[in-house]
Amino acid sequence: VLFAPLYLSNYCVNGCLYCPYHAKNKNIPRKKLTQEEIRAEVMALQDMGHKRLAIEAGEDPANNPIEYILESVKTIYSTKRKNGAIRRVNVNIAATTVENYARLKEAEIGTYILFQETYNRASYERLHPTGPKHNYAWHTQAMDRAMDGGIDDVGLGVLFGLESYRYEFAGLLMHAEHLEAAKGVGPHTISVPRVKKADGIDPDVFDNSIPDQIFEKIIACIRIAVPYTGMIISTREGETVRAAALRLGISQISGGSRTSVGGYTQKERPHDTEQFDVHDQRSLDEVAMWLIKSKHIPSFCTACYRAGRTGDRFMSLCKSGQISNCCQPNALMTLAEYLVDYASPSCASLGFGMIEDELKKIPNAKVRQIARGHIEEIKNSNARDFRF
Numbered sequence: 001v002l003f004a005p006l007y008l009s010n011y012c013v014n015g016c017l018y019c020p021y022h023a024k025n026k027n028i029p030r031k032k033l034t035q036e037e038i039r040a041e042v043m044a045l046q047d048m049g050h051k052r053l054a055i056e057a058g059e060d061p062a063n064n065p066i067e068y069i070l071e072s073v074k075t076i077y078s079t080k081r082k083n084g085a086i087r088r089v090n091v092n093i094a095a096t097t098v099e100n101y102a103r104l105k106e107a108e109i110g111t112y113i114l115f116q117e118t119y120n121r122a123s124y125e126r127l128h129p130t131g132p133k134h135n136y137a138w139h140t141q142a143m144d145r146a147m148d149g150g151i152d153d154v155g156l157g158v159l160f161g162l163e164s165y166r167y168e169f170a171g172l173l174m175h176a177e178h179l180e181a182a183k184g185v186g187p188h189t190i191s192v193p194r195v196k197k198a199d200g201i202d203p204d205v206f207d208n209s210i211p212d213q214i215f216e217k218i219i220a221c222i223r224i225a226v227p228y229t230g231m232i233i234s235t236r237e238g239e240t241v242r243a244a245a246l247r248l249g250i251s252q253i254s255g256g257s258r259t260s261v262g263g264y265t266q267k268e269r270p271h272d273t274e275q276f277d278v279h280d281q282r283s284l285d286e287v288a289m290w291l292i293k294s295k296h297i298p299s300f301c302t303a304c305y306r307a308g309r310t311g312d313r314f315m316s317l318c319k320s321g322q323i324s325n326c327c328q329p330n331a332l333m334t335l336a337e338y339l340v341d342y343a344s345p346s347c348a349s350l351g352f353g354m355i356e357d358e359l360k361k362i363p364n365a366k367v368r369q370i371a372r373g374h375i376e377e378i379k380n381s382n383a384r385d386f387r388f
Contacts, residue, residue, distance in 0.1 A: 046084025101149025119171025223249025
């Protein structure tokens with residue numbers, strides 16, 4: 001599944017030692033997108049072919065209140081361009097209240113994502129010396145409050161390199177186990193970012209960095225331990241690492257990403273407001289072609305969210321393996337949309353060859369026939385958004 005981050009604002013009141021957005025950084029320009037600027041960014045992302053976004057914003061009650069986030073979600077969903085539409089907005093913002101999570105649910109967000117950064121309390125408090133994020137308990141219990149507010153799907157993650165990877169791995173699994181036991185639903189996604197170079201941030205300062213071999217082992221072990229979860233790897237990692245990670249269980253990746261505020265509407269990749277260095281700078285089309293050549297189906301699917309297959313309903317289908325009856329045809333249909341509307345000729349040629357091969361693998365003859373019919377409609381008309 002392909003997605004892109006959309007940075008709304010880098011104003012932040014926290015003092016996180018590993019993030020260039022920390023309040024004391026006077027080198028980085030501060031920027032907050034207006035709703036018109038958000039609309040322009042969304043159209044630029046739609047022109048690439050994206051259907052799923054993860055919005056990001058620093059924690060700043062004055063500049064980035066919950067009202068701003070909610071208005072931004074509304075703007076994103078309402079922005080249409082030709083056949084383009086953002087069908088799902090995942091939200092990665094600071095820990096908040098049950099009431100605010102309920103408002104995010106009402107705004108029809110997808111997954112609420114929040115990285116723990118580190119589960120080691122002493123390290124956590126040292127790395128977050130100032131700001132509301134310093135409160136370890138408030139941050140760690142955010143997913144419980146999100147679910148109490150009605151959000152079905154939550155995404156966990158740690159920033160590997162801040163603390164011993166063995167400790168963080170155990171913390172992630174215990175958190176997943178807790179959510180399943182207490183709320184009946186484990187994490188919808190688990191992200192595996194590593195500390196990377198950014199403005200004023202030197203990853204070598206942190207003495208818990210992990211080599212690629214250990215990083216790959218962590219991904220494999222998470223996949224084995226939490227088989228139902230979606231696993232996300234970002235453009236923090238380069239092509240070689242991402243290729244290895246895909247073979248080991250990663251199921252969601254970003255493509256054509258820019259980690260700066262307002263970066264998608266600029267021709268050249270801006271660096272002045274980036275949260276971290278982007279190591280994989282390929283376009284979405286290049287990433288899609290790479291996936292096809294690697295025998296992975298590039299999927300732009302968001303059907304489960306809109307069909308009500310979230311939370312415990314998604315988990316029951318996922319754990320039984322029945323979700324594949326939805327994933328395979330939806331992946332192929334959304335790939336067909338991308339190939340018709342946005343792909344380069346060479347990518348489209350490869351992609352339709354893959355679609356034909358993969359259609360034959362759908363075991364249910366009726367599903368296979370319906371999917372084939374929808375794909376033909378996509379190719380021959382402006383009809384879009386067929387889904388199982």
